[in-house]
Amino acid sequence: MHKINFFPIGNADSCLIQLDNNKTIIIDYAHKKDNNNDDDRRIDLESSVKEVVGKSVDVLAITHADDDHVHGFSNLFFLEHAHKYQSEDRIKIKELWVPAAVILEKNLENDALILRAEARHRLKNGKGIKVFSKPEKLEQWLEGEGIKLKDRLSNIVHAGNVVPSFQLDNDGVEFFIHSPFSETIDNEEIDRNNSCLAMQAKFKYEDEIVNLILGADAEFELWEDIIKVTKHYKREDRLNWDLFKVPHHCSYTALSDEKGDDITVPKENIKWLYKQGNDRGHLISSSNPIPTDDNDKLPPHRQAAKYYKSVAKGINGEFNVTMEFTSKKDPKTMVFKIDENKVTLIKELGASIIGIVSEKPSPRVG
């Protein structure tokens, strides 16, 4: 059985995949919980991840360098580029995946900056890293470091390819890269969302195939490009899905440039994308609860959510929001299992009474 975990961490992404062969993959990591705020319903991502992966993770993929995809990265992981990130209790990363933009971007701060340092360090050494897309800027950067591009080709994966680190038959999963395109990154200003790492993970268990699309924060323009290219190469299967982590925390901008009053009407091409869902598929919004009004300009947007709900209904599937599962008051990690029955969203009440009583101290009484 494979397991896919989506964590309730607000408008932020983190997905943890546990393969049947015990390999683990983390896609984005943003630990933003404020432990001093009792109203902060987000989970403690750091301990949740530690609990599952133990001392090392096979892959950490950061789809782009936004804070809500990388926050707290430097506190949890063992980083090879500097001693201060190398204490025993940190999680070792066997392979780091980043879009080329992460290497090249300027004006970064905090964890994003540290991520860049780590990615650059690994790329310089040519070990433990995959960089996605090969813009000219990357070649220039390598030359500046005195490295020839041809010596780093094994570390670079282009859109339209499967990442060689996993094989469907051996690992029960493969990752097909939809984005970034090299051209996007060669633009003068890097548009981070549209040069992000977007993938389809194809899982296999016994004879069953389950497709997961990880939409990162890709906006509708990028999706239109992805769809166009994918159709051009007749690789429609690479946009088929059973699970869809909808892009950009349920922002309408991933569907269209128009929010719509009641419901976001996606661009034509994008409608096609959402018709690629299989019966009883799932859409997952890694976001705050869906609001009932439009007071907040930031995602999630209720109009986009309404569209996703209609997609789910059309395939007898489900649309779930990380911060609403299983309740807004007490959100829990959303766990999908993949087995001989394809994908199942686990809907258990969670800890037993004994678990609750024995796991943590009781609240103080006086």
Add this chain to the structure above:
Amino acid sequence: MLNDYIEIEAQIVPKSEIQLQKSKDLLYAIERLPFVELVECRKKENKYEILIFDLSVQVPQKKVYDIRPTERIAVEFEISDTFFPRVLALRNNFPRVPHQYRNRNEFPRSLCLYEDPYSEVNFSWTASAFIERIRDWLRLTAIDKLHQQNQQLEPFLSHHEGVVILPKDFYVNDDKLFLTIKHIYTQKNGIPIFRSQFNENVINTHLENDLIGIVIPCPIQTHGIIYKTPSNINELNEILSDIGMDFISVLRGKLLELNTTFGKEYKNKLLNSELMIIILLPKSRISGGKMENLEICAFITTNPICKIGEEIGIWEYLYDIKDIGINMVYDNSKTGKLIKLVTINTNSEFNRKQAILMSSTDEALSERNIFCVGVGALGSQIFENSIRMGFGKWTIVDNDILSPHNLARHTLTSEHVGYPKVESLKKISQEILNEKDVVKSFYYDILSTTDDASELENIKKCISNSDLIIDISTSIPVSRFLSLDIESNAKRASMFMNPTGTDVVVLCEDNERARRLDLLEMQYYRELINHPKLEEHLYNPYSKVSYSNSCRDISSILPQDAIAMGAAICTNELKNILSNDLSSIKIWKTDKKHFTTELIDMPTSTMIELKTDEWRIVTDEYFIKKMINLRAPRLPSETGGIIIGSYDFSRKIIYAVDLYSAPIDSYEYPSLFIRGHNGLKDIFENVKKITYNRLFYIGEWHSHPDGLPTQQSDDDIKAFDWQRDFMTTFGQIPLMLICGSDDYTFHLETSAGENLMFMGEL
């Protein structure tokens, strides 16, 4: 999307009007639990409160039954709270699945959540567990795991109006069956119980009966066919037509067949009988799969057969002549709309398969042939335990008649008094398992030389086919007979209780019979002497004569509870015996007050048997080793002592069971040994007391130095003369054992004055 759901006919009310305890609990749980969302509350006739809510269900992408991620459920509570709250799935295309109640209306479908009766469920009912149970029901149904393997698919009829107990496997023959059905009882709640006897010869016996049953087999289906309760023949026909069954035609054929089967004298009775329609629905888990089980649905009609025939268009009843006129052409407009059906729950008679299942008896053991002699108190109870567990294929032999006083501890009852125990037990076991020839029985004295010889041949046949020959006769001669006088490769075992009923003894041979039952009996006595806890084992407070054979005579004062406990232990041990190759001597010692039991597992030793043409000496490795070990440390001097054992004069066997070291006042020299006598009296008394004289002094042993033969020396011959003088006086056989460095020899003089030597090598 209201039209996706079935509307419940009841008044919508605000939450505040919900007043029944359980519905209030449920409402509160719905409001605080995840995965559940209230839709509305309704009320009906001031008697029902209905909560409607959406459940979020864990369903996999690839499902067996179309259960959706969200299902709308209605729960209906009734004011008296005497039955399960009704749980209805409101989606208008909710699938037909197993474990639904069949109501008069197919929709909304009604879920059957519990297997236990409501009185039991009610005891620990909580609203949150109830919600989880519904979610779980839906989750498991989606993947078709609700229905556990081994679990019989019960017909879940919400309101059956009778129960019929059908013969087991009555359907295996073919479909030309009539059943004769009797109304045997009416329960307090008015529900009648019917019991049926399969009877091909229905014509002559049906007069005794209240109903005639006809059996209608259907083609194999995936389960969940009868999805609602048909209220008349026409409705049943419609339901069955869904699976391609032309029920009306089959029914017509059956009734016409019935009509021709009966002679004229019974015709009127037949035509006025009521009909029970028994539908066989063989089911497979997947469509096109093989039959996994059979659901049996039964209905009784409230009209007599003559009327039914009219209503399905096959005949006219002619009141004047009280007979029928068969229609030349069936009246196809008549499909039994007026023939009301009452749903009857069906039950199969108990059978061996069920017995095995319910006791989780090892299937391999259930097939083993057990030949048992003795079905008295202990035997009958072991036997009945085994029968009820479906354990073993039994042959029972006993020559006793049931006496009134036997009822204190026997499984039989007064009605069997005066009849052979075996016959009655056979009859009862047939009644328990509903199986003819389930047991072979012989009312026979196995020790007799005068009983019917041809019967003996039959018994011998059974013996040669058996896997285990067991003596529960509480008779030593029987045990010896089974051990020594019959031919079979099967191992032998003996089970009995001690005189006070505190201890159970099981002796069992190994599969190779290298440790024969008669020897094990001797080893058991020997162990009693050596085992301080068992000093009182054979104590018999009811026997004034200490040398009586009454230690196994359990026609003494023994409480039934002790026998029941012993029988339970023995039945369980039977399983061990049949699955184990090794010999054993086991004693379960029970404290009288609390019935706590301790197992004393005694060592056994390999048999050594020395034979001449007629006589045998039976001893074992334990005995010989002990002798060697007593001799060696005294070398170069001789040593010796006394031997205890037993005789079987009829078979000319001498059992040399144990030997003792030289008393301290003995003289031990390289060329001579004089046995002293200090302490011997105590030994004899002890042996006599503990074994109840089962073991006693049988002779003397002494050693010869290395290299010397084990023939009697001149001194030995004189000593043997001394032995002969006193032993023959008491009817014993003088015996002298001489042990050398390489061999040993038993010297004895038979009762006919013949001198024999039995030499064994070391």
